[in-house]
Amino acid sequence: MGLISPAARDALQTWLNQQHALKGAAENTILAYQGDVTDFLAFITLHKGDAQGLGALARITVSDMRSWMAQTRSTGVGPRSMARKLSAVKAFYRWLAEREGFEPTAVLSTRSPKFQKKLPRPLAVDAAKALIDCVEIQSETPWVSARDVAVLTLLWGCGLRISEALALKGQDAPLPEVLRITGKGGKERVVPVIPAARHAINAYLAACPYPQEKDAPLFRAIRGGALNPRAISQVMANARMQLGLPATATPHAMRHSFATHLLDAGGDLRAIQELLGHASLSTTQAYTAVDTARLMEVYNRAHPKASG
Known part of the structure; x- marks a missing residue:
């Protein structure tokens, strides 16, 4: 300066x-x-x-x-x-x-340059499952495969950001049924942990050669340090190439998929906003690729006045 x-x-x-x-x-x-x-x-x-x-x-x-x-x-x-x-x-x-x-x-009054907002592309349920299955056989080191599966299961099963998953410490495991996550801007939210995520983390910990230390990262790199997000991105890149999935199938897409699959199963948009830790509902709408027609369909089905 x-x-x-x-x-x-x-x-x-x-x-x-x-x-x-x-x-x-x-x-x-x-x-x-x-x-x-x-x-x-x-x-x-x-x-x-x-x-x-x-x-x-x-x-x-x-x-x-x-x-x-x-x-x-x-x-x-x-x-x-x-x-x-x-x-x-x-x-x-x-x-x-x-x-x-x-x-x-x-x-x-200076105008911002126009750019096309890229709408996130969630994965289909089958594709998300296939990715996790494919990641499981990526590494020749069994504990590394178990680790990668655990991370991706957290992103998809709990809607965590990659940074939030990798910020977990040894003291956070075994994961409780409900996890307190500190997200962007220090905003805290409560996230239910599905059994599949708990099982995946337990399997990883059982295989991991490094001791589970209270203040150490839960997810370890190959030499025992903190796991870098790039390592997970690379694993997903390898898996999506094998499966023929588009470049949009990134770790963050698993979080998008969490939101969309919840909505498809009848989840409430406001509740999903809370689970994701979004400050604005419009961000959640972008995540879940909600369009007006879909909202009207939900409204017409659910609103007491709509039916008569």
Whole structure:
């Protein structure tokens, strides 16, 4: 942050602290915000020719914003990442304008580049089962196969994020019938653990050569350290190639599948939102690929007025 004026640097740090303390933003989110806004402030400094104090930042024009976006895109940043960077800059400017008493229209009116949101593609029930069966015979080391099956069963059977599954410690096993998970932004949720997930973890622990230590990771890498998410992604990549499944069959797709298969079995969307730990119902709708026709079908079947 050497190019940025001390006043701008202090303002950014204060804003980041507030995002963390008041809004419970996750560490990764804070780091992304810091990088995105720092890059913007550094560009403005070079663009204008000197360190920009808060007064100068209040005088940013639409032309300045276009120059920043053009320069950022020229470095190979795609529309989705550009939209994220602009969103971070806008959030910072909203706060800064309120604190400093200026009108942030030039920044806030800047349009985000259009990009197609990729709808998650859940796996069919048969495909999810086939993937787990295939993963079971991937490794020549039996305990590693048992470990990979246990991780994927947790993602599909409990709707965990890969980071949440790999954050489990030795003290969490044997898994109870209900698990407390701390998700994004420190948000806690309660997740029922299906018997298949408990059995898979017990089978892994029985085969694992490393002792189950209270504070050590539950899922161990081949040399005994913490398991890296990339290892699970690679295992799934190998399995999906063997089964002829699309590239969308990733570890995260197992979490999508958890939600969709629950919904298909008659689960309630709000309850699924709670199980996934989503702050917004719209995120859950995207996960479960719910369309209006499907919602109307559920409504017409379930609402007392709909039938008569």
